Amino acid sequence: TDIRMPRMDGLALFRRCRERHPELPVILITAFGKIEDAVEAMRAGAFDYISKPFDEAELLRVVGNAVATSEVVDREGASAPAEEWFGMVGGSPAWLDVRKVIEKAAASPFSVLITGETGTGKELVARAIHRISGRRDGPFLKINGAAIPPTLWEAEMFGYEKGAFTGAVQSKPGRFELADGGTFFLDEVGEVPLAAQGKLLRVLEDGEFERVGGVKTLTADVRLICASNRDLKRDTSLGRFREDLYYRVSGIPIHLPPLRxxxxxxxxxxxxxLARTCRELGVGRKSLSPGTAEALDRYPWPGNIRELENAVGRAVALSDDDSLTPADLCLGLAEPEGVLSPTDVEGERFHESVREHKRSVIRRAIAKAGGSKSRAAELLGLSPTYLSRLLRVLGVEGKGNGA
Known part of the structure; x- marks a missing residue:
């Protein structure tokens, strides 16, 4: 539905649809680009919205997603088990507070700094801000600052000219050029080399930079969203992070609470x-057993939402039953094996039971992967290196190839 129409506007029509057909996905179309209308509709349960003029690919993508969701509802006889908002789910006070800040940040032009423990969903938050901002039709680029060697950081961010350094056989635009008119998500901003922080500050303040080896000043209109699991304020006091850059990137701070x-x-x-993984794997509908909720609540979730997602995905891939039990989730599989005191008899029995369960899960994964350790690691949500370590520590014979 279009938002601006005679007699009844799109928002009123949307509310009427929700009353009569709550399972029907509604897509709103607007030529006015009003963030307030989009946020109001999404908050009330609209499936998505697009802005005019829109291209055919964008329309087909959004409609295709809506049709796929509708088919799942029809097939299962009920809607999805929880409300999804840009790939994020939650109704706790802690999450609703974060969601309010996300909406306010999207409506502003300021830089955003997302902090929180690993696995709390920083990239999803960055994407949500982009999708409901005035830059939603522009590009969304992301990069992890820790993944770039310090010597290549400036070339990666600002681009380089032909012959700027050994191996620069042709000119190449940097990330800021490619993100012009859109949003740039810089994860692990605390890893930006100190020598390059001044140039980053300049592009944020003036929108200007030069490619490595170039003399021409280029411009880019980019909204920067940064993320870090480090205490950047402490890093400024230690001289690891420029104080002026810190205040520039932390225009609107958003702290993501841990899952606990x-x-x-x-x-x-x-x-x-669970519903999403079953859909992706093409398996029948599965549910959580009655005791699983209590097990989820007892576990501390050091890996946060990412660990929960991996645990559920692993359980769906390995379980042949329609109901997932706490044992299927195998919580703590990725945790290192601790060292126990020889006198701790009861503790030894408990931990041996845990280790035996880990052995069982790993054996099932290897069997399901046809003996491939790398495929088994993927099923378990572990790196191949860590799985090999677990095989040694737990005394599991990893029969099969490594491919």
Missing amino acids: DRREDLVPLAEFF
Whole structure:
């Protein structure tokens, strides 16, 4: 539905549809680009919105997603187990507070700094800000600052000219050029080399930069969203991060709470990942057993939402039953094996039971992967290196090839 129409506007029509057909996905179309209308509609349950003029590919993508969601509802006889908002799920006070800040940040032009532990969903938040901002029709680029060697950081960010250094056989635009008119998500901003922080500050303040080996000043209109799991304020006091850059990137701070502080969201998140994984793998509908919710609540979730997603995905891939139990989730599989005191008899029995369960899960994964350790690691949500270490520590004979 279009938002501006005679007699009844699109928002009123949307509300009428929600009353009569709550399962029907509604897509709003607007030529006015009003963030307020989009946020109001998404908050009320609209499936998505697009701005005019839109290209055919964008329309087909959004409609295709809506049709796929509708088919899942028809097939299962019920809607998805939890409300999804740009790939994020939750109704806890902690999450709703974050969501309010996301909406306000999207409506502003300021830089955003997302902080929180690993696995709390920083990239999803960055994408949500982009999608409901005035830059949603522009590009969204992302890069992890820790993944770039310090010597190549400036070339990667600002581009380089032919012959600027050994191997520069042709000119190449940098990330800021490619993100012009859109949003640039810089994860692990605390890893930016100190020598390059001045140039980053300049492009944020003036929108100007030069390619490595170039003399022409280029411009880029980019909204920067940064993320870090480090204490950047402390890094400024230690001289590891420029104070002026810190205040520039942290225009609007958003702190993501760890999953242990969002206990009310554990079951909705697990059910969301469960439904999505079943759909992606093309398996029948599965559910959580009655005792699973209690097990989810007891576990501390050091890996946060990413760990929960991996645990549910692993359980769906390996379980042949329609109901997932706490044992299927194998919580703590990726945790290192601790060292116990020889006198701790009861503790030894408990930990040996845990180790035996880990052995069982790993054996099932290797069998399901046809003996491929790398495929088994993928099923388990582990790196191949860490799986090899677990095989040695747990005394599991990893029969099969490594491919």
